[in-house]
Amino acid sequence: MNEIYLPDLIGKGYADFWNTKCRYRACKGSRGSKKSKTTALNRIFRILKYPQANYLCVRRYTNTIRDSIYADTRWAIHQFGLDAYFKCISSPMEITYLPTGQKILFRGLDDGLKVTSITVDKGVLNFVDIEEAYEITEDDFNKLDMSIRGELPEGYFKQITLIFNPWSALSWLKARFFDYKDENIFAKTTTWQCNEWLDEADRKIFELMKKQNPRRYRIEGEGEWGIAEGLIYENVEQQEFDVDAIRRTEGIKSAFNLDFGFTDPNAFVCEMVDNKNKIIYVFDEWYATGVTNQIIAKQIKAMGYGGERIICDSAEPKSIAELQEAGIKAEPSRKGRDSVNHGIQQIQNYKIIVPPKCKEFWREIQNYCWTLDRNGRITDKPDHEFSHGMDSMRYGVAHLLLGDVYSWE
Known part of the structure; x- marks a missing residue:
């Protein structure tokens, strides 16, 4: 394996997100804030660092996984230069780290396989990543939360990561992870401005949005909650x-x-x-x-x-x-x-x-x-x-x- 200097690979703006061991790690952000890519890189890093750890990656619908969280994970493997060490299959979607047999499993909440009863053959299932978390209900989340249980090897920890765009201030995610302060919760907001990999054309899209569509820019550019003031349909x-x-x-x-x-x-x-x-x-x-x-x-x-x-x-x-x-x-x-x-x-x-x-x-x-x-x-x-x-x-x-x-x- 080649040696990699992580800051060169990951960039800036996510050190606290990367290092936290809180049970709940919630990150809302604008489009282009590299939150999904950073989470994918962190996923592979943890597979390497914790040889008994396994991952469950979740979205609301199975048919949205292949081109999002699954593709990002394969991208992260390639960024680390580890393609030869991972086996990726698509039915069911899962990725295996060949030296240890660790698994990264991908499931939709509409999957016929019961997500909350998934187990692994080797090691422990202690990490869950939820992509586009605004799509799932709080009841869905509670069931996932209860599925991460059991004793862990020394030095390991359990964590559920929620990544999403903050479309509405009425979302249960706001009250649960951003308004409520608890030592088990890490909550962060990121924007496109922390993504040094964007080119000039990408940046101009956001600058134009800020001028022409300030309401949309507040969400998609600044990563702030959707504005509830003046809602037309409330029921x-x-x-x-x-x-x-x-x-x-x-x-x-x-x-x-x-x-x-x-x-x-x-x-x-x-x-x-x-x-x-x-x-x-x-x-x-x-x-x-x-x-x-x-x-x-x-x-x-x-x-x-x-x-x-x-x-x-x-x-x-x-x-x-x-x-x-x-x-x-x-x-x-x-x-x-x-x-x-x-x-x-x-x-x-x-x-x-x-x-x-x-x-x-x-x-x-x-x-x-x-x-x-x-x-x-x-x-x-x-x-x-x-x-x-x-x-x-x-x-x-x-x-x-x-x-x-x-x-x-």
Whole structure:
């Protein structure tokens, strides 16, 4: 093995994160703050330093692991120059350190294998890394926490690491790890400015965001919590539910809707509306940037909604026509001077339930706020940032609630 000087490999800004032995190590940060890459490097370092230690790496959904935490771990192995010493397999995803048999296991919380009952053949399972921790519930975390138990060899310690972007100040992560002070908790915030590996083009993206989108920059640039002030939808809950069971409920109606974008994301969102109990269930989503209308049509069909009535942004008649030519039942949303606020007012009468899999919609709805005027006072105009799925929902739900005859003109 080659000798490596760690500061040259890791860079600055994470010494305390790297060295802490607290049971809970939480790091929120901006995009580009190298938190995931640093955690991956630390993962390999600890496999080498503690020859009886094993790792469990977790995300909410299994299908997101391969291109994130698993890829980062393989990248870290290569950075250490240890490719020949590790065996990486993809089904199930795991990495083995060949000299000792230590394992790095990768699991989604939706995995058929019970994450909380995973054991290892050699040594102890004492480290858990949770990537994109904002996706998981506090109950999920508590179950993982209880799975790290048993005696350890002398000099070893147990630790759960949580890495995430701080999309909402309402997140349980804030109250649990950042507001509550405890000797077992290490909490840190990092930003893109501690990442010396960013090039000039990367840095300009953040500088431009700071000027043009200060609300988004607060989260994605400064690593601060999403702002709850002026939230448009407050009666919102993240919760799993049985789509088929709700669909069979008497009086339930479905809405399918699309907000067009290109530089901004297209937002295709699906809802079920329980008018009797005043509940909107968001049950599916697809967000994508830089895609053509032909690709949008193909995706809607692939998701199984090709035969549904899709309510689209009325400001895009050409795009609607192209979707129709591609076999999609696309229709324009309602329009009019007061249509936005009237649609919002209608939806505010409902509780909105979002499943964990609709993570983009959940991120947006927690940050969908009224804009502020130059004096810092809340206005009656929604902020454009975090509005894409919200506009999409409004098109379909307002159309569903008000029928085909109502007009704001």
